[in-house]
Amino acid sequence: MNGEAVQKVVISLPASADYVDIVRLNLYGIASKMGFSYEDIEDMKVAVSEACNNSVLYAYGQEDGTVEVTFEINGDLLSITVKDEGDSFDNLTAQGEGSTLHDKELDDVQIGGLGFFLMQALMDDVSVESQAGCGTKVVLTKRLMRSEEMV
Amino acid sequence: MNTNKNEKFNATMQSNDGTITVVLSGELDLSVAPEFRLMMKPLVEDSNHDLIINLKNLKYIDSTGIGILLSILKARHGMGSKFLVEDVPSQIQKLFDMTGISKFFATKENS
Numbered sequence: 508m509n510g511e512a513v514q515k516v517v518i519s520l521p522a523s524a525d526y527v528d529i530v531r532l533n534l535y536g537i538a539s540k541m542g543f544s545y546e547d548i549e550d551m552k553v554a555v556s557e558a559c560n561n562s563v564l565y566a567y568g569q570e571d572g573t574v575e576v577t578f579e580i581n582g583d584l585l586s587i588t589v590k591d592e593g594d595s596f597d598n599l600t601a602q603g604e605g606s607t608l609h610d611k612e613l614d615d616v617q618i619g620g621l622g623f624f625l626m627q628a629l630m631d632d633v634s635v636e637s638q639a640g641c642g643t644k645v646v647l648t649k650r651l652m653r654s655e656e657m658v
Numbered sequence: 659m660n661t662n663k664n665e666k667f668n669a670t671m672q673s674n675d676g677t678i679t680v681v682l683s684g685e686l687d688l689s690v691a692p693e694f695r696l697m698m699k700p701l702v703e704d705s706n707h708d709l710i711i712n713l714k715n716l717k718y719i720d721s722t723g724i725g726i727l728l729s730i731l732k733a734r735h736g737m738g739s740k741f742l743v744e745d746v747p748s749q750i751q752k753l754f755d756m757t758g759i760s761k762f763f764a765t766k767e768n769s
Contacts, residue, residue, distance in 0.1 A: 527688060609758035
């Protein structure tokens with residue numbers, strides 16, 4: 508597998524909730540082709556959808572926009588980049604980072620803010636680049652764990 | 659709009675002996691959140707019935723869906739009315755455990 512080139516699949520979609528399932532379908536196809544387990548694929552589906560939801564909800568306000576999703580297959584690594592060109596979601600990372608409900612009482616629970624936490628919990632690596640007026644780029648990475656007979 | 663989903667979200671309601679059970683199937687995500695919220699509102703506000711949401715056939719939930727369940731939980735808790743989530747598939751239970759929402763749910767054990 509040495510020197511294997513990075514392979515890319517790029518899809519561009521309307522920034523609308525109605526298209527997030529299309530991203531999940533593509534993810535399923537690519538991740539199962541790579542040999543990811545059912546459980547890993549389910550985890551990635553949640554993480555990638557959360558990244559797309561953020562673009563749909565926060566990037567363009569009431570205006571139409573586009574979300575570009577790039578799947579990069581690099582050996583055993585799958586990186587999924589979700590990119591929009593709308594307003595940044597600084598507020599999202601600020602409010603949502605690492606926040607769960609484990610140490611909270613029901614009366615203190617805020618609805619929302621779980622999306623970013625789920626991305627971090629379900630992927631091996633998450634990076635968010637966001638610049639005011641230049642959109643947001645979320646890169647989610649997961650490594651394929653090969654079963655022992657493959658080594 | 660018809661995106662021709664195989665796992666299209668559906669919610670059906672059964673009423674039985676003072677209990678309303680809502681059975682969910684398909685994918686509960688951002689795209690169906692508004693209609694689900696709307697459908698649940700009168701059921702959540704009805705203090706004459708116990709409310710159960712059955713997740714046996716739910717294939718997928720995102721943070722929006724988890725948020726709706728949380729808001730139902732808070733509303734029912736505030737009213738002092740019973741609310742149960744039952745038959746949670748393992749993949750969804752994992753998300754409930756991860757986010758910490760599990761401890762708030764009174765769940766009926768899978769048989």
